[in-house]
Amino acid sequence: MTRILVTGGAGFIGSHIVDRYLELGHDVLVVDNLATGYRENVNPKARFYQADVRDGEFARLILLERPEVINHHAAQTMVRVSTEQPAYDVQVNVLGLLNLLRAAAEAGVRKVIFASSGGTVYGTCKRLPITEEQPFAPESPYGISKAASEYYLRYYAAVYGLRYSALRYANIVGPRDTVSSEHVITVFANRLLARLPPVIHWDGEQAKDYLYVEDAVEANVLALERGDDQAYNIGSGRPVSVNAIYQMLVDITGIRIPAGHGPKRAGDVRLFYFDCSKAERELGWRPRIPFEECLARTVAWYQAEVEVEKRCPL
Known part of the structure; x- marks a missing residue:
C-alpha cells in the first residue's frame, strides 16, 4: 500500500x-x-x-x-x-x-x-x-x-x-467533466441534451486526439x-474533427439541432494526434476504449444526471 x-x-x-x-x-x-x-x-x-x-x-x-x-x-x-x-x-x-x-x-x-x-x-x-x-x-x-x-x-x-x-x-473525455471546462464534447453533448444549438468554431475541420x-x-x-x-x-493516436464529433453526438442522442458557427479561438491547434508507442513500450500502457464508445458512455452519463444544468450551467 x-x-x-x-x-x-x-x-x-x-x-x-x-x-x-x-x-x-x-x-x-x-x-x-x-x-x-x-x-x-x-x-x-x-x-x-x-x-x-x-x-x-x-x-x-x-x-x-x-x-x-x-x-x-x-x-x-x-x-x-x-x-x-x-x-x-x-x-x-x-x-x-x-x-x-x-x-x-x-x-x-x-x-x-x-x-x-x-x-x-x-x-x-x-x-x-x-x-x-x-x-x-x-x-x-x-x-x-x-x-x-x-x-x-x-x-x-x-x-x-x-x-x-x-x-x-x-x-x-468522460463522466464528471463539466461545461465550465469548455471541452468540446462536454459542451456539445450538454447543449444538445438541453435542446440548444452547439457552436462550431473555426470551420470545424480542426481535429484532435x-x-x-x-x-x-x-x-x-x-x-x-x-x-x-x-x-x-x-492519447488514442486517432484524430477526430469537431464536425465529426457534432455528427456523432447527433446520432447518439437522436437530437437534431443545426449547429451555429463562430470564429477561430485563440490557442486553437489545427491538427494533432499522438504516437504513444513510448508509453506502450516503457509503461505497458495502451488505449482500450474506442472513440465511439467514449462518446456513448459520456452521453449516457449526462443523460442519467438529474442535475445537468446545476453541475454544467449553460
Whole structure:
C-alpha cells in the first residue's frame, strides 16, 4: 500500500484517479480548493483537505502527511482563461507546482506524477503523429505553463532526486467533466441534451486526439512504479474533427439541432494526434476504449444526471 496525495482530486480526471487508487488498496489523500471541482466527486474512503496548491497551508500538509507519491492534477486548465489572464495561469500552474516541489523535496516524497498537456505543449506540428521528441512550441500561455512545469520537474529530479513522470494528455473525455471546462464534447453533448444549438468554431475541420478518462487513469496507475524521469504521450493516436464529433453526438442522442458557427479561438491547434508507442513500450500502457464508445458512455452519463444544468450551467 502506497500513501498517495492527489491534487485536484475533486475534479474530472483527478476524482477518477482517486477511485482507482483506492480500488487498488492505496492510502489516498485528496487536496482540492473546489474552485472547479466538486466535493461530491471525492470518494468517501479518501481523506479530503480543502486547500490551494499556491498556499503555505498546502506545503505544510505535504510535510505533515509525507506521502510517498504526489499525483498533481490541480491546475488552471482552460486555454481561453490563460490568454485572458496569463499571470493567473502562471500563479496556479507554475508557482503552484513549485510550492509542491519544494515541500515534496523536503518531505522526502519519492515521485510526482504530473498532468501535462500534449495538446498544447507541442503547438502546431508538421510531422505527425507527434512523438515525445517533438520540441516544445506552445501557442498559448496555458501550453507555456505546462512546458515550463516539465522543465521544473527535470530540475528537481536532477538536483534533489525527486522522481517524476509527466503524462502529456490528449483531450480527455468522460463522466464528471463539466461545461465550465469548455471541452468540446462536454459542451456539445450538454447543449444538445438541453435542446440548444452547439457552436462550431473555426470551420470545424480542426481535429484532435481524444482519450477516454478510464484509459488515462490506467496510465496514472502504471506510472506509480514505472517511467521515472520520463514524459509520455497519453492519447488514442486517432484524430477526430469537431464536425465529426457534432455528427456523432447527433446520432447518439437522436437530437437534431443545426449547429451555429463562430470564429477561430485563440490557442486553437489545427491538427494533432499522438504516437504513444513510448508509453506502450516503457509503461505497458495502451488505449482500450474506442472513440465511439467514449462518446456513448459520456452521453449516457449526462443523460442519467438529474442535475445537468446545476453541475454544467449553460
